[in-house]
Amino acid sequence: MIKLNNKEYKNIFPLIISINYTPTFVYSVLQEIVDGDVFVDHIETPKSIFIGTKSGFYCVSGETSNISFNYWLKEFYIDRVEEKELPFILYSSSGSWNQLINDLLNNKLTKLDRYSFTFKFKEEILDNDELPQDYSLKKIDENVLQSNVGFKPIYYKHYWDSVSNYLENGFGICVLHKEVSVCECTSVFANELFSEIDIATKEEYRGKGLAFIAAKMYIQDCINKGLAPRWECDIDNFGSIRLAEKLGFEEPIHYAVYFKE
Known part of the structure; x- marks a missing residue:
């Protein structure tokens, strides 16, 4: 998976804007107000993205059929949560991602249903x-x-x-x-x-x-x-x-x- 530098953040805005719900912290990371990381499957035309803060808030968006991206996400979770025991709070952008998260992580995470007004x-x-x-x-x-x-x-x-x-x-x-x-x-x-x-x-x-x-x-x-x-x-x-x-x-x-x- 590709980790973007801050000059490349602009490439993912078209995808971010097209999503029904994007957490506030995602924009804070992209605007470099809080420290975080941005991972994509492709630098110029990303179809799957994973954005997180250093404190452990993450959001996954884009296509759910990207097999290599999904495998990387699972490995990221194993490394951060199961091996390093660090905080991991994952925001899902759609119902299809909800299902995939459950399948990828073998229902190891607790789901919390939320509203954004x-x-x-x-x-x-x-x-x-x-x-x-x-x-x-x-x-x-x-x-x-x-x-x-x-x-x-x-x-x-x-x-x-x-x-x-x-x-x-x-x-x-x-x-x-x-x-x-x-x-x-x-x-x-x-x-x-x-x-x-x-x-x-x-x-x-x-x-x-x-x-x-x-x-x-x-x-x-x-x-x-x-x-x-x-x-x-x-x-x-x-x-x-x-x-x-x-x-x-x-x-x-x-x-x-x-x-x-």
Whole structure:
């Protein structure tokens, strides 16, 4: 299999654009915002591609009938997971890839069904909501990262390679109560096209509408930056689905993620 250098990444964009669903991190790798690798079956006219981050997020796309590519994928999995015991989270781009992944890897991975929502802008959705007394909004900065509710520095090192990379290329909004962060909406991945949302609220502050307010401000930031916000969640996370719909996300695309438990 061929590993592309960054000057060759442009060759795979026609294939990427033609796919129904492509994870946000794929664009982050191709735009060199996070560190990763790109493998193809052919440099100039690739038909099968495998893209991953250094932290272990991968996506496979293109033709499923490419025997040599499929064999290489199986060997890659054996080396990374079974021999080196490294993280391996594989995003599938289609139902045909779902079946092939199961067959290639002998059903060794757990399948997780997910939704990716499309944001439909509606002016009334982004109307300002007042926070309760003693609450305020703040952009996530290094000080917030050291004392936040769910997204510790290790989280950003995992998704962004480093805290400094997140602070340079990502962004987020937090809700403070008496100057303490109790709800955060942040970029799990972001690039020049999309920003994928992750959100967490401290347990005792749930049910107060804080996540809705933080997410609205985050979406407004996306619009100001010219980015399409992305909301993704498990298909049985009904609370997340309701919040997504309330925020103006529609038309979920069903995709699968495979991982080793």
